[in-house]
Amino acid sequence: MTAPLPASPVLPAAGQGPLHVAVLCHTGAGGSGVVATELGLMVAAAGHDVHFVGQSMPFRLAGQHSMRGPYFHQVGGFAYALFDQPYPELAAANALSDVILEQGIDLTHAHYAIPHASAALHAQSITGRSRVITTLHGTDVTLVGTEPAFKRTTRHAIEHSDHVTAVSHFLADQTREVFGIEREIEVIYNFVDSERFRRVSDPGARLRVAQPEEALLIHISNFRPVKRVQDVLEVFARVASEMPARLLMVGDGPERPNAVELAIKLGVIGRTHFLGSFPDVQGILGISDLFLLPSSNESFGLAALEAMSCEVPVVAARAGGIPEVVSDGVNGFLAEVGDVDAMADAALSILRSPERYRQMAQAARATAVGEFAPELIVPQYLAAYRRMLE
Template identity: 30%
Template sequence: MVKVVFIIDSLRRHVTQRFLAHLVRGLHDLGYEQSVITLNSASFPNIEQALFSAGCAITRIGKYSLLLGGFGWWRLVVALKQLKPEAVMTMLDFADTLGRPAARLAGCRALVTSIRARNLAKPSWQRWFDRKTISWADKVVFNSRHIVSYGCQNEGVRNEQVVVIPNGVEDLRTRTGALRSQYRQQLGLPPETLLFGSVAGLNRQKNLALLLRAAKKLPAHWPWRILLVGDGPERARLLALGQGLGLSDRLILLGERDDVEGWLAAMDIFVHTAKFEGMPNAVMEAMAMGLPVVASAVDGTRELIEDGVSGYLLPPGDVDAFAERIHGLIEDPEAAHRLGERAHHKVLERFGLSRMIQAYDHLFRSLVTPESA
């Protein structure tokens, strides 16, 4: 049995938290003993329940202000000493910054940290500190090979620390039929209405204003709607932009939801407009649902999608290109169906959930029992 502790910023209903729930469930089936330490008390019941159902204990440290004041950080060290894990893995910004020194001070045998995207929004003090502590990690997991060079050049990762483990996804299309009608009924959509949109945090990185501007270029007489699932600091700005573009009656902002699978099933086209990414789980889930995907050609999306074969990759920020591709898929539903079929096949063949679980199992076992590497 391998004993692992995961340190994460919070248990909110975001992509990394869903990834963690999948990972914990998979490792539980392989006999792991696991705990999660969350730095912020904010959490979502469904994420917690998924962890509890896999036999995973949860320790809450407190608010970030306490951590930065020192008291909370010491509680993190004490918690690690009490749990006595063989391996610790940190994920997300503050967990990386605070978890690395805590794990080493607590005497943990193996430390794994992760870089899941180009962390361009970090303040300068945090970037400096993270460069100083990255060498304390035994391994650094990247979820996309396209961000390895960023990690080495900007965060001080050494080549021998690099491990690339793409995110994994399960087949979601088996439940599409029943979910599609159920969730479209919740929106009051007639069968002929075409629904396109995205599942994403409403922040500047995701660049969802581009989607609204592209939609404005579509024929107004067509029965289409835009669905955005997620929340964030850009919500008010997107609502105002939608109103300014005359899209208020076509724009649906659902906020954060835990039933993402159902809303994906309700869509006809998935659009991903991010300026940068690691390995975007939302795109993977859309492909696993069999949706045609139109996405920015950035970082991990270039690993997921073969342009023109299993989706469309477009220059980031190109409103006209996005409008043209969405227009084409609406006009040719048979082509959209073929694109979705190929996307479904590719993502399950190359990025199945079992592959991800096996890769993490190999990583942890190689660190705590080196002779098994």
Template identity: 40%
Template sequence: MKKLRIGITCYPTIGGSGIVATELGAELARRGHEVHFISYDPPFRLDLKQKGIFFHQVGLNEYRLFKYPDYTLPLAVKMFEVSVRHRLDILHVHYAVPHATAALLARKIAGKKASARPRVVTTLHGTDITLVGNDPKLYPIVKYSIEQSCGVTAVSRDLRAITQKEFKLKKHIEVIYNFYTPRRPRMRRDTMRKKLGIRTDDFMLIHLSNLRPVKRIPDLLRILARLKSHPSIKLLLLAGAPFKEFLPLVQRLNVGKQLVMRENVRDIENYIPAADAGIFTSEDESFGMGMLETMSYGVPVLATRVGGVPEVARDGITGYLYRVGDLKGFADGVMRLARDRALKDRLGTQAAVRARTWFSADAVVGEYERYYYRVLKNC
């Protein structure tokens, strides 16, 4: 098979979709493909020094005529320019709006000139469907962008089912799971715990996310409050957004001594292995990237039984799953693992095996390559 020239557009901020898009681009480049990232900033984890990786920045228009800066049109123009200059085969966009919309416009601008008309592949990650797509003002353009894409993928079977139901789609949606390649820690577990002020015999939970409302951070803090009588239980929160809005609740619940918080951490490979269990209280989750990252380092997870989570984590095998808002259940689960370290270790080992078997680059990236070639043949 010929090596491909692939454009990738994603949100460059911390979040599951951007992380997956960046990791996918890096893996594709390692396999000899030429990968062009197109966005307003370099993605959070993108290594611009890697061979085969290129970045093209989109400038924002801030004309006085426009009340708000426009991104979709400048993005479409940049996609078109990169497609022409580098003869892209595929424009792989993560999020239907505005990315798929812009990609379709770029393809339209190219007209019938084959060398400038890349096939548009859209990957749906969740909130572009469950939140953005349900906005009546955006529903028609989300539906159009999905239907007009040459190929569409979803990160879980649950998300595919929701998308097809909500948008009444007949178009085939391929399920390709997210993946994660754990980097080798550069810091010993005991060294990191000492740096964080965590004692050897403390039981440390970890949560990593962008802190959006759907993550239900107040639930995390209230679970911690239920465990105040066990001061050796701590929570390390790796925040991809400012945490200050939650400080009043931390003070009201009096859990400050149990909480360790770090913002915008890049070297998660040094932090996750220092934890004893991951905890994720989301109201909805199409996949659960932070959960997979945690499992990849042999750390069991406690999570809500929502969306695509049960497709990734297995109740009683990689940790435990609870209904949304079951604070007592979560607290009891934490205590169970804290009191039975052998159980914690066994679940962690099983979590790592599952992550490596089903959600590794070796398992997933080839699926994307095969899908690209099918799209090139059929669109």
């Protein structure tokens, strides 16, 4: 099944004619899928031919259609009693091979080492064409890649890709350490569309969620254990005991039931709203006051960057690549993993001081616009594409 996806605001095209790019990515609400789809749209807007290949349409693009592309090609499935479990890598490699041959694909951008880079390399072997660039996003190295069942496969995918990028210096260094490899890993940060992610000026939008005197805190994630969503509730409970406040929990995942149970136990369930997952988070971020990110490991922290673009300071754990995005004491505060008291104190120090809040909110926006704009980041990917093909 092939369906066109919408185009984004046009960026200048890198010369030498249009590229023909296939994209493999996770299509759910996780950060890697968001980055992959946003990048694919930007590359297409720069005048290039982009084809997404996946089991479902990417999360932030579902239900949107345009005749201008990029295009989506669905990976087929096959049920057979002999197979105890599905084989997503083989199915993706087969679908990608068809797209490579039918669409004249020059290169495949695989977001995540397993299964996407492995599928791209398999399709490259089948077709005898299409260079492979792999972007590492975090858990493909820190979680999946360290699992003994996948470690050799992950190392092979990284070592044999034509080019490898990582979303932070932390992740690039950790990849070399975990797999004992010396190959070049180019660091290209994630980006945020600051025209879309900006403060919501309509006061009525905020009044639908919180009263004027209430501080509005927010957390967005896929509710996996690494996100430490129970720490979010612990921090909020401490804040709410000191001042009127509400908490928005955006996302879904295995830790949600435990989070709801803890909210009840802490007595904050009436001021905590579990909103589930939805693609257009900019509206809810644009009315929020403070973003909480207590994760035990984040290779970058895309949701934090999106919050910063909306003039929302961040209180986060000092973990992984977060310090490459959040500057302690400038656009937010950092504390040690699990130190909910320090995070609550930091949150209160921001929310109780209008002047400090104003300074941090402005610094957050300035960081997003000045260091992580698409106009700065997307050309780095286009340059990497060109170098591979040359």
